[in-house]
Amino acid sequence: MQNNIQNNLISWYQSNHRQFPWRETKNPYYIWISEIMLQQTTTEAVIPYYKRFIQTFDTIDKLADASLEEVYKLWEGLGYYRRAKHIHETAQIICTQYHGIFPITYQEILKLKGIGPYTAGAICSIAYGLPTPAIDGNVLRIISRLYALTENIALPKAQKNIFNIVNELLDGYDSSAFNQGLMDLGATICRPFNPHCEICPIASFCQAKKTGQQKVLPISIKNIKHKEINYITGIITYQDQYIMIQNPAGLLENLYGFIQYEIESPYRFIEEFEKQYHLSLSLVSYHGQVKHVFTHRTWHMHIYHFSINEPFGSLYSLDDISQLPVSTAHLKVLKHYLKTMK
Template identity: 75%
Template sequence: MQNNMQNNLINWYHQYHRQFPWRETENPYFIWISEIMLQQTTTEAVIPYFNRFLTTFPTITDLATASLEDVYKLWEGLGYYRRAKHIHETAKIIVHQYNGIFPNTHKEILALKGIGPYTAGAICSIAYHMPTPAIDGNVLRIISRQYLLKDNIAETKTQKHITSIVAELLMGYDASAFNQGLMDLGATICRPLNPKCDQCPIQKTCLAYQNNQQKVLPINIKNIKHKELHYITGIITYQDQFLLFQNPPGLLENLYGFVQYECESPYRFQEEFENQYHLPLSIVSYIQDIKHVFTHRTWHMHIYHFVLDKPIKGLYTLDDIHNLPLSTAHLKVLKSFLKHMK
């Protein structure tokens, strides 16, 4: 079963693999950046970001010596900005500890900030052809179906079991083609819903297919608490300038955004603002309600326009804002305001 499965998958990958710019190189730096960008983001969306990022920062040293704000600006729109902060910090570590050369052992790569087991496995197998598993949701699903595994893939013990299966499957085979073959198979054929089993290169060895369980597996039941948060979000202007603040450590760290408070009305917002900034605000108008979904929380932003009667620190023109790294959520807020004002 194993020999047929590996050979069929690898042969299929060589013939039908998807074309991406990060697949045209074995440069571990490029592969690392692509893998970090691909977390929580579709491949199609990543391509222009990847090309712009590596045109601006062609080497690890270029990235390490750039300002964090410049890195954030190139990341703007990708979301999950802590990823950008981690790659900037990691680039500095690689420059200082490895003379700007990406490390080449699994242990050293896994120790780098922002690099977990999947990313380390992907870099090691694709850049260095090491037989290291790269276990993500696609792989968990495929192996669950191949082996008719009825355990919950959201559980750590199941993930460890599947990792051991993949590690055994990799021995003696082209790890790069095998791991990337699993990625492509999961993205295009062995999909979560309605898998295209008639097109699958490893259908003959799939126990779920043989038992007509491919639309049942994998079992993936997560116990995640999702927060619903409601904010009054203030577009606060003074003449042709907008008041923005830079986020502290935590969610959206170092990114710029509009002032918002978890309160029930714009009048309560005025009170909160005056308590914090010691300046009065005038309410101009209601703009719009916007929803922005994060992994474990949803923001409901009720947007109002306020004005200041005197300048304050943190005012920016639209041209200034164009060069600032704004969070995706607050880019939506700005766009809604500008559309409202037309």
């Protein structure tokens, strides 16, 4: 078998995939129920609900004939009850418009209530083996890293690009195993923080790993809204010391904080920093984001770790920082950063 991304991922999935009850079936109705339950809910929490639901309503007809109260009762504790309402309504539509048979094309499935492109892609590939991408946050992250894409994945243009890449990768391969392989890879190995590249089945193809950007990518920064400010906040270290600067004026006058710029890319941060401080900076890793709400504005601070390899005037150890007057916003940043370093 040729050594490529698809074959490596598929054969890894076949020998290592996580066992779930919804993976023991190709019934599109059961897969649909599991995918809806899995929206905003963890796999562990879903298992008992899925089993009870499928035992009670083993066919779409039974679900359509049930009262909404009966459906809600089985959903109790799973949250987001609109999902249960949509499932019930959709089951009734399938019974009246499709004679109780789950639709078989991507376009028809996409028209059903509560089903978006990800869910339609997952159902079509898992139940019918159709070559339909199922793009969620995990896939956006993995593909960004695999191809070292530096576009902001919060933007539709970048998402479309990733959809096209997955579409091409799927061509001629087992789409069910490929899509589920990406789901499992994102959940267990190519995780948001500290990916386990050493055991990744597609590591030899990964451009982020090759270029040392696996802890930086993907870049995911939501559009700037009115009074909502996005910053790249830099945890800049030299050995075990941190750069903290005292705010000369403005909102946090005299308080210490990390250097941050209102921009949308860590690479622009490097340019700004080097222009301002004439010191070169290396990008090390991404550490998620922290929000801080002031009375008249909200800061969204996207935390990146950078390093310098020569001393800088404003360096402080963690002990020093505990003695400095630091803004609450940046204390939150530091706490979050240290937590993600564990």
